[in-house]
Amino acid sequence: xxxxxxxxxxxxxxxxxxxxxxxxxxxxxxxxxxxxxxxxxxxxxxxxxxxxxxxxxxxxxxxxxxxxxxxxxxxxxxxxxxxxxxxxxxxxxxxxxxxxxxxxxxxxxxxxxxxxxxxxxxxxxxxxxxxxxxxxxxxxxxxxxxxxxxxxx
Amino acid sequence: xxxxxxxxxxxxxxxxxxxxxxxxxxxxxxxxxxxxxxxxxxxxxxxxxxxxxxxxxxxxxxxxxxxxxxxxxxxxxxxxxxxxxxxxxxxxxxxx
Amino acid sequence: xxxxxxxxxxxxxxxxxxxxxxxxxxxxxxxxxxxxxxxxxxxxxxxxxxxxxxxxxxxxxxxxxxxxxxxxxxxxxxxxxxxxxxxxxxxxxxxxxxxxxxxxxxxxxxxxxxxxxxxxxxxxxxxxxxxxxxxx
Numbered sequence: 001x002x003x004x005x006x007x008x009x010x011x012x013x014x015x016x017x018x019x020x021x022x023x024x025x026x027x028x029x030x031x032x033x034x035x036x037x038x039x040x041x042x043x044x045x046x047x048x049x050x051x052x053x054x055x056x057x058x059x060x061x062x063x064x065x066x067x068x069x070x071x072x073x074x075x076x077x078x079x080x081x082x083x084x085x086x087x088x089x090x091x092x093x094x095x096x097x098x099x100x101x102x103x104x105x106x107x108x109x110x111x112x113x114x115x116x117x118x119x120x121x122x123x124x125x126x127x128x129x130x131x132x133x134x135x136x137x138x139x140x141x142x143x144x145x146x147x148x149x150x151x152x153x
Numbered sequence: 154x155x156x157x158x159x160x161x162x163x164x165x166x167x168x169x170x171x172x173x174x175x176x177x178x179x180x181x182x183x184x185x186x187x188x189x190x191x192x193x194x195x196x197x198x199x200x201x202x203x204x205x206x207x208x209x210x211x212x213x214x215x216x217x218x219x220x221x222x223x224x225x226x227x228x229x230x231x232x233x234x235x236x237x238x239x240x241x242x243x244x245x246x247x248x249x
Numbered sequence: 250x251x252x253x254x255x256x257x258x259x260x261x262x263x264x265x266x267x268x269x270x271x272x273x274x275x276x277x278x279x280x281x282x283x284x285x286x287x288x289x290x291x292x293x294x295x296x297x298x299x300x301x302x303x304x305x306x307x308x309x310x311x312x313x314x315x316x317x318x319x320x321x322x323x324x325x326x327x328x329x330x331x332x333x334x335x336x337x338x339x340x341x342x343x344x345x346x347x348x349x350x351x352x353x354x355x356x357x358x359x360x361x362x363x364x365x366x367x368x369x370x371x372x373x374x375x376x377x378x379x380x381x382x383x384x385x
Contacts, residue, residue, distance in 0.1 A: 003292040003317050020322065022276075036292075036319060064383075067276065068318040075315060076285060076296060174277070174324060184261050190291065192261040196327075205303045206279045209334040210271055210327030214261050216291055218383060219275070219324045 001079065007032050007069070009079040015040075016070040017061060022048030025061065036063030155242055159235065160185035160223075168193075169224040170215060176204055178213070189217035262287050262326070270295070271327040272318065277355065279303070281329065282316065290383075291320035302351040308339045309347040321383040 001009075010029050017025045017038070027040030043056040160182065169179040170191060177200070180193030192214050198207045265284050272280045272295060282298035295316040302309050369375035 001286055002288050003286050003294050004288065006286065006294055007317060020276075063319070066319050067274070067322045068316055070313065071315050071317060073296075073314045076294070172324060174275075176324075186261060190261060205306075205308070205337075205339060206271060206273070206301060207327065208337045208339075209329050211330045211333065213325050213327040214265065214291075215325045216320070216323050218321065 001083065004032075004034060004036070006071075006075070006079060007036070007038075009082065010071050010075055013072060013075060015072075018067045018070075019061070019065045020067045021065075025059065027056075027059070030058065033063075036066055037061065038063070038066075154187075155235070155238060157185065157187055157189065159225075159230065160189065160191075163225060163229060166226055166229055168226070169199075170220055171222040171224070172215070173219050173221045176207075178207075178215070180213070183212070186217075189220065191215045191217065191220065191223070262291075265326065265328060269329045269331065271329055273324040273327075274318070275322045275324055280313070280316065280318075282313075284326070288320075291323050291326075293318045293320070293323065293326070302344070302347055303339070304347055304350045304354060306339055307342050307347060309342050309344040309351075311344045 007029075011031065012028060014026070014028050017027075017040070019025075024046045025040060025043050026046075027043035030039040030041050032038045037060070039058060039060050041058045043059050045054040045056060045059070046052065164182050164184065166182055167179060168182050169177060170193065171177045176198065178193060178196050178198055180196035182191065183194045184192040192212070194212045196207075196211065196213055198204050201208065262284075266286070268284060269281065270284045272282070272293065274280065279301045280295060280298050281301060282295035284293060285296050286294040293316070295318060298313045298316045300311045300313050366375075366377050370377070
């Protein structure tokens with residue numbers, strides 16, 4: 001899953017944000033956007049030297065100032081669980097019609113899925129690259145549907 | 154796009170990349186992208202003693218924004234062709 | 250149309266996923282962890298991350314956990330060769346022991362760099378590089 005989707009899935013979880021200037025913010029994620037701008041609540045702010053502290057009820061951090069975010073180790077597993085559950089739910093809802101081919105998720109399928117996913121995103125930043133015979137589209141509420149499309153090259 | 158195209162023609166050549174943090178790495182150019190991020194294989198760090206963290210690294214991906222210089226093999230770059238292409242690009246840019 | 254997959258950020262990084270990688274950050278930190286995810290900005294998700302500090306022929310490690318690193322702070326991503334890793338001739342010590350030496354090294358380097366930058370600026374008009382980030 002993409003880094004920003006991991007961030008989106010971390011809402012309400014505790015995290016540590018370090019800014020480019022070395023300041024750190026410990027708090028719970030309220031919201032985030034595609035620029036990595038975030039809002040935190042119950043925040044403990046520390047200066048770069050580590051000798052000054054502030055407590056803030058909430059704060060907004062502009063994405064461009066962030067160096068990195070440290071999140072709970074278990075977050076990756078929790079998010080994968082949620083994704084699988086959502087996928088199962090939507091698959092059951094659709095009655096398994098379009099989803100029969102991708103039934104068993106092997107490691108190789110997972111990697112090529114990731115590759116396709118990243119290509120789909122990279123398409124916005126660069127010209128269209130490789131042909132794909134399968135295209136994923138997002139139909140809202142973390143559910144994906146797959147369409148078979150003809151080569152467009 | 155021009156410099157990106159130059160790099161595309163230089164894949165599988167040995168180049169030396171000098172980074173803004175003064176680290177110099179020589180390696181085989183495996184791939185490049187539109188941001189001039191560089192992927193090098195079989196790397197050798199100049200002045201290895203100063204950068205011990207690189208000892209176990211054979212291949213690396215370098216973000217384009219941290220590159221200061223890339224030293225290219227002169228015999229593999231057609232500067233005349235490049236010059237002409239640059240002039241043509243400049244003309245078309247001016248028209249726009 | 251020839252496949253241009255190798256010429257995208259995705260193409261460069263796709264075979265690094267689920268591998269142990271070394272990430273060097275712009276502030277000089279060296280992190281080692283398993284690359285789980287990335288995007289076109291080279292934002293990275295690194296699992297089971299360990300931060301390492303080095304001093305002469307000695308190093309120390311500190312476990313850090315799961316990181317989401319903003320791409321513009323990344324200098325390079327190195328694939329760690331697991332066989333070569335054992336051959337590295339460095340001795341490991343405690344973090345607390347090595348940390349003061351490491352911090353002093355950083356402070357000295359910072360001083361030298363500032364001096365160098367001010368001389369280059371006064372004598373040659375070179376501006377300070379590297380503080381720009383990806384913003385425009």
